[in-house]
Amino acid sequence: MGTASSGILYPWLDEPWQKLNAYLASQRLPQALLIHGVDGIGKTYLAEIFAQKLLCKHPEIFACGDCAGCRLFLAGTHPDFLRIEPAERGKPIAVDTVRHLIANLSLKPQYGGYRIVVFCAAHQLNISAANALLKTLEEPGENTVMLLLTDMPSALPATIFSRCQRLPIALPDDAVAARWLEEQGTGEATAVLLATARHAPLKALALAESDVVERRRTAFSEYVDVALRRQEPITLAERWSTLAYEDLVDWMVSWTIDLIRLRSVPDSPRLDNPDLRQGLQALVRRLHLKSLFGFLDLLLQAKRALNGQVNRQLLLEELLIHWAQLGQSPQADWYLS
Known part of the structure; x- marks a missing residue:
């Protein structure tokens, strides 16, 4: 800087x-x-x-x-x-x-x-x-x-x-942020870094020096497994305990916002996670829009709770259990394909 x-x-x-x-x-x-x-x-x-x-x-x-x-x-x-x-x-x-x-x-x-x-x-x-x-x-x-x-x-x-x-302080236009990041030498990873950082350029630059992009992709794959009932939420919460809870909740917020976008406009050109589009699209018709909005509210409450004296592991377990249950209500179109 x-x-x-x-x-x-x-x-x-x-x-x-x-x-x-x-x-x-x-x-x-x-x-x-x-x-x-x-x-x-x-x-x-x-x-x-x-x-x-x-x-x-x-x-x-x-x-x-x-x-x-x-x-x-x-x-x-x-x-x-x-x-x-x-x-x-x-x-x-x-x-x-x-x-x-x-x-x-x-x-x-x-x-x-x-x-x-x-x-x-x-x-x-x-x-x-x-x-x-x-x-x-x-x-x-x-x-x-x-x-x-x-x-x-x-x-x-x-x-x-x-x-x-x-x-x-408003987020810059993606083109402005991407141009600045490329000037810093982020190269082909620029778009993914911006997506991972939720379009914040300084955070994206910091991520360029870590393996967080790969960790996020792995986490998303595991997150999908919970939704498809191939992974137990408690087991995943324990595995995720080595990661930063703030990052995990931020990722889940961004994935949920993208699912809401795709549920509302299937070909939405703007996603916070463009590199995960295929996986998000595979999930989106399995989830009810109202349930997604409710889950987003829970995630935002969790984000605020992380600033206080909360049992972080228990909070993560509760979020993943709720995520696993999103499609189980009769009103959810979980089984549509």
Whole structure:
């Protein structure tokens, strides 16, 4: 990834970057700004290059990269840049973390300029932490800017959501994302990587350096086996326990959305998983549309539950059992071919 000093900006971030700079130029910078978009779109990168610009002594379009403020920021030691995030993936941001932040904010910025707080995965604030933060969001202190980042804005407490101005980051057009990825050297794998990353280019680039595409294809084949009753859901859940639960639920969400598309429009040209079209089409007429929508709701609830204290293995077992049962009701056209 580039840095602010290098003047690198991902093409799909140009519009939100212009909005941030418009806030700055008009001297109406929000004290609490919610930046939201899917995982892998570049929210953290956008927040950090803007934070560096705010802390820079000689900013232009981007931070200069050479002043004392930039050097401290790039070294990760600027005292007026604070990052709040879960201690571990899937864990909540605890109230003690917020209380410690509030104590820090009671002091003046050490360099006399802006002080920036970035909340990574803001939707993982637990209830006590969110409640403790409310007054600070309303009155964070002079020259203090709070940037809350999330890919699940609906999971934020309403009290937090209502106190923030909002800056959405939209997914780029697939052609734009594919061109950028090809420039990074992804080659023939570009389309599959984008599909696996659900069209988020930075996530797709990260996947290019792993074997996740092959693992996803294997998982889909096993998922089909459960639907066709060639595989027991509990057995598969145990086998999948070595994989990331967040990835598994994301894959199941994308497969279900594609099944809904194909059930509604059999020749739908747009799929999140174009490389799996043949397998999806083999399944789609075996499933009732209403059942698919119900299963999608369950998956989205599971996605939210993964941010809390949930038994992940049990959750996965329940999802796979429900998937295995989708076609068993008399109303489902399971046996159509």
